Amino acid sequence: MNFASEYVLSKNKTLSDTKETNVFQPDTNVISVTFDHLVDSNNTHAGEAILCSKCRAVLSTHSKITDLENDSKKQWICEFCNFENKIFVHKDEIPNQEEITYLLESNHQTLPTSPSSDSTYTVYCIDISGSMSISSLVNADLNLPTDQKRIERFRNVAGQDYNPRLSSRQRHITRLEAVQIAIDDNLNVLEKNSPAKKIGIVTFNQMVSVIGDGKINQLNIEGDSLESKNEIKTLAEQTPDLDCLSNCKNILKKKLLDLEEGGATALGPALYYSVMLASKKSGSQVILCTDGLANKGIGSLDNQNQDEIDKFYNDISELALSNGYFALKKIKNIILS
Numbered sequence: 001m002n003f004a005s006e007y008v009l010s011k012n013k014t015l016s017d018t019k020e021t022n023v024f025q026p027d028t029n030v031i032s033v034t035f036d037h038l039v040d041s042n043n044t045h046a047g048e049a050i051l052c053s054k055c056r057a058v059l060s061t062h063s064k065i066t067d068l069e070n071d072s073k074k075q076w077i078c079e080f081c082n083f084e085n086k087i088f089v090h091k092d093e094i095p096n097q098e099e100i101t102y103l104l105e106s107n108h109q110t111l112p113t114s115p116s117s118d119s120t121y122t123v124y125c126i127d128i129s130g131s132m133s134i135s136s137l138v139n140a141d142l143n144l145p146t147d148q149k150r151i152e153r154f155r156n157v158a159g160q161d162y163n164p165r166l167s168s169r170q171r172h173i174t175r176l177e178a179v180q181i182a183i184d185d186n187l188n189v190l191e192k193n194s195p196a197k198k199i200g201i202v203t204f205n206q207m208v209s210v211i212g213d214g215k216i217n218q219l220n221i222e223g224d225s226l227e228s229k230n231e232i233k234t235l236a237e238q239t240p241d242l243d244c245l246s247n248c249k250n251i252l253k254k255k256l257l258d259l260e261e262g263g264a265t266a267l268g269p270a271l272y273y274s275v276m277l278a279s280k281k282s283g284s285q286v287i288l289c290t291d292g293l294a295n296k297g298i299g300s301l302d303n304q305n306q307d308e309i310d311k312f313y314n315d316i317s318e319l320a321l322s323n324g325y326f327a328l329k330k331i332k333n334i335i336l337s
Contacts, residue, residue: 044101045093050076054083061095120284121242122190123200124183125274126259127290128176130205133261134291135172145184146177146257176261179289183256187249195246200277201256204270205263206296210235213242214251226269226297236276265292268299268312275316279323286320 050059057080066075068086076085173181190197201211207222219239225231245252267290278284293301299312 045095049100049102050087050089050093052076052078052081052083053085054078055081057081059087059089059095060100061097063094065089065094118194119196119198119244120281121198121200121278122284123202123274123278123286125270125286125288125290126176126179126183126201126203127265127267127292128203128205128259128261128263129265129292130262131265131292132176132179133174135174135177138171138173144173144177144181145253146180148257174261175291176259180257180259183289184253187245187253187256191245191249196244198242198281199245199248199252200242200274201252202270202274202277203259204266205261206266207263208266208270208273208297210239210273211252211255212239213248214255215243215248216240221269221273226266229272229298232269232273232298233276236273239277241280264296265290265294266296267292267294269297272298272312272316275320279319282323284323 051057052059055078057078059076063076063079065087068075073086074089076087076089077083078085187199190199198213200213203209203211207220208226210216210219210221212219216239219235221232221235225235267288271286271288274286274288278286295302299309301309303309
């Protein structure tokens with residue numbers, strides 16, 4: 001739109017004595033935009049720009065931001081109206097160049113659709129090893145589905161009268177809690193849109209636990225069985241068919257929120273079992289939720305034979321492709337904001 005600059009000066013008719021003349025006056029509503037800047041993905045920010053609360057000016061690379069004493073907020077004095085704005089802003093969110101492209105979420109609302117009859121499997125393969133207990137400080141001024149379980153744990157240690165305040169502007173959330181919250185929300189969406197879909201949960205630490213749809217008897221794979229693809233394959237083939245989500249969502253969510261962290265990371269056996277289970281129905285998928293590296297059982301990265309490791313995970317990928325589904329969606333470094 002470089003040509004737009006030609007129209008910044010618009011013609012207005014004025015009367016000079018007895019004759020009519022054309023006088024150019026500026027029209028500041030016309031902006032020159034170079035569209036090739038939108039192609040540059042190195043200069044983009046997710047979300048909306050930070051605006052002055054009074055004049056709606058945009059925070060820019062020229063803005064002066066200072067820390068506030070005893071406050072997690074920062075102060076920005078607007079360079080246009082001198083209004084003192086108190087803002088939550090991370091250093092990565094502060095513009096450091098003259099031109100910034102902001103990627104905004106669409107306001108488009110999809111039309112309601114009838115529930116899908118999809119009855120394929122979605123298997124959540126969840127890491128509950130010790131490293132999933134690591135927490136991060138996040139902005140979360142809301143009640144979370146894991147809060148009740150956390151309160152129960154607090155009371156087991158501090159007594160039944162202990163009543164922690166979990167809802168605050170900032171709080172610590174563990175990696176496992178982030179996974180639980182994401183899956184809990186996903187189950188709500190799936191129940192509405194795909195109630196016939198069959199959901200299974202498989203967890204892993206020093207062993208693999210098959211929770212399935214929450215209604216089957218829990219199956220544990222441990223010891224030498226973690227080293228045997230044949231045993232794991234047989235167990236997957238013998239696993240009863242999962243019930244549809246509309247019949248088991250409540251018990252499935254309860255068992256999801258009851259999960260606790262601890263132990264090693266038998267990622268390879270858990271992933272292999274999950275893929276074998278999902279292969280019963282073409283078009284199914286496995287969602288791997290982990291933060292770490294496999295260190296127990298088949299596929300362990302502690303194995304000195306890199307060729308064996310590569311072959312194991314390549315075989316899983318080929319098995320998934322042969323059954324017509326995407327084998328691995330890895331949820332890693334989940335951040336709530």
